[in-house]
Amino acid sequence: MIATKLPINVICLAKRNVFATALRTVSTQAKPTEIKVQDQTFKTDDWTNATPRILELVGRDLHKDPNHPIGILRDLIETRFQNMGYTFYGDFKPVVSVYENFDVLGFPADHPGRSKSDTYYLNKDTLLRTHTSAHEHECFVKCPTEGYFICGDVYRRDEIDRTHYPAFHQLEGARTWSRNNFENEEQMLTKIQQDIDAIPKTEIVVSDTTPPFDPETNPKQSYMTDKETALVGQHLKRTIELLVNEVFNEAKKSAKLAGSTEEYLNEPLKVRWVEAYFPWTAPSWEIEVWWKGEWLECCGCGVVREQVLTNSGIKDTIGWAFGIGLDRIAMLLFGIPDIRLFWTLDERFKSQFKEKTISTFKPYSKYPGTTRDISFWLPESKEGFTELHENDLMEIVRETAGDLAESVKLIDEFTHPKTNKKSQCYRVNYQSMDRSLTNDEVNSLHDASRSILAETYGVHLR
Numbered sequence: 001m002i003a004t005k006l007p008i009n010v011i012c013l014a015k016r017n018v019f020a021t022a023l024r025t026v027s028t029q030a031k032p033t034e035i036k037v038q039d040q041t042f043k044t045d046d047w048t049n050a051t052p053r054i055l056e057l058v059g060r061d062l063h064k065d066p067n068h069p070i071g072i073l074r075d076l077i078e079t080r081f082q083n084m085g086y087t088f089y090g091d092f093k094p095v096v097s098v099y100e101n102f103d104v105l106g107f108p109a110d111h112p113g114r115s116k117s118d119t120y121y122l123n124k125d126t127l128l129r130t131h132t133s134a135h136e137h138e139c140f141v142k143c144p145t146e147g148y149f150i151c152g153d154v155y156r157r158d159e160i161d162r163t164h165y166p167a168f169h170q171l172e173g174a175r176t177w178s179r180n181n182f183e184n185e186e187q188m189l190t191k192i193q194q195d196i197d198a199i200p201k202t203e204i205v206v207s208d209t210t211p212p213f214d215p216e217t218n219p220k221q222s223y224m225t226d227k228e229t230a231l232v233g234q235h236l237k238r239t240i241e242l243l244v245n246e247v248f249n250e251a252k253k254s255a256k257l258a259g260s261t262e263e264y265l266n267e268p269l270k271v272r273w274v275e276a277y278f279p280w281t282a283p284s285w286e287i288e289v290w291w292k293g294e295w296l297e298c299c300g301c302g303v304v305r306e307q308v309l310t311n312s313g314i315k316d317t318i319g320w321a322f323g324i325g326l327d328r329i330a331m332l333l334f335g336i337p338d339i340r341l342f343w344t345l346d347e348r349f350k351s352q353f354k355e356k357t358i359s360t361f362k363p364y365s366k367y368p369g370t371t372r373d374i375s376f377w378l379p380e381s382k383e384g385f386t387e388l389h390e391n392d393l394m395e396i397v398r399e400t401a402g403d404l405a406e407s408v409k410l411i412d413e414f415t416h417p418k419t420n421k422k423s424q425c426y427r428v429n430y431q432s433m434d435r436s437l438t439n440d441e442v443n444s445l446h447d448a449s450r451s452i453l454a455e456t457y458g459v460h461l462r
Helices: 008-025 069-080 132-142 185-198 226-257 306-311 326-334 339-343 390-404 439-457
Strands: 034-037 040-043 086-089 095-097 121-123 126-128 147-155 167-178 205-207 270-278 281-291 294-304 317-325 370-377 405-415 422-430
Touching: 040 121, 069 147, 069 167, 069 226, 069 326, 086 132, 132 147, 132 167, 132 306, 132 317, 167 185, 167 226, 167 326, 185 226, 226 270, 226 281, 226 294, 226 317, 226 326, 270 294, 294 306, 317 326, 326 339, 370 439, 390 405, 390 422, 390 439, 422 439
Parallel strands: 086 147, 205 270
Antiparallel strands: 034 040, 095 126, 121 126, 147 167, 167 317, 270 281, 281 294, 294 317, 370 422, 405 422
């Protein structure tokens, strides 16, 4: 489609209509009785908090686009693990049940991830998945191979800055061994060791002072023997090291081709293992990569808890699982400075990337940003209003301004010594990746956010 220039009065009218729509969308008017996501319709209730702007992202499937950085990264990883006993999944729908996303994985009832402040709910029983682990139990049951990889878009109510976005992408991996396939433990241990030996070697410099498990800080599960736990952990760590080696060495090649001469590009890749905790694995670890002078958290993983396997109808089985966020890795790999760019429809971004090719992003423009502050007194009591969570404020700005909000930060917080009233001030940076913003449109967006905040949460604007 060829774009045509519109008269300035038409453009201004269109912008005012957009602002008015945004204001109506996130105001406290009655929710629709049902919402449609792709080809499914869901009844709404008091838990419904998925906004129209978020639902518009569902179905974009960036991880399946072979010419998009996320799709290129996914293909890079999957290609490395071809013919190694894994099935690759990328078509699971992002709408899942509370059971799939939390219950089957053993999330405690009071886990913060279950809250409306953290998760986008369609209703009390249904949500937009917060991790690809929501499909773990189904793959354990149906996967035709010993291992699998799942890739997909996930959704979380989060802060607003250059590295956080309410929709992002995860790669989930797992591998299992069934005791029913072996006559005794020794035979199974021999098979796991053979599988470890078959993993291609890397030249990574690995620092690992963590034991196979620690009764105090990283306990094993009672249904597994010490040897089983140790070997499954070894297989997991060697697998993750292979993945990290592939991704970050490709990043080095890309940087060199782009003309970079930084010293780290000629150094061996270094990683270290640290103990961690996750509700669905024990023992658990994270791998960190030494990258550009600092340790970068890359991947969480561990030995799958027996309850997760039992909930999936699997018995006498042991295995491991991991999850890795693709967006931040892709930002490093392709030199992309702002996570919002992944979702832009601007051809100046999309045209820079092609299938199976790692290339360094070339900024096509730099438009100035402008800041506005939102200052307010919190209500002395709830006074009939919902208590304000920081993510709720983020969501108001996100739904009103969309990707024009580059960052939102709490810059001041204090309690008045006489009245004991609490005050907060957030600074919003408005910056488009595609054009210059006018003061009028920024003011309109900002005023809409302030009005919705006061109307919804009863704050007293300053």
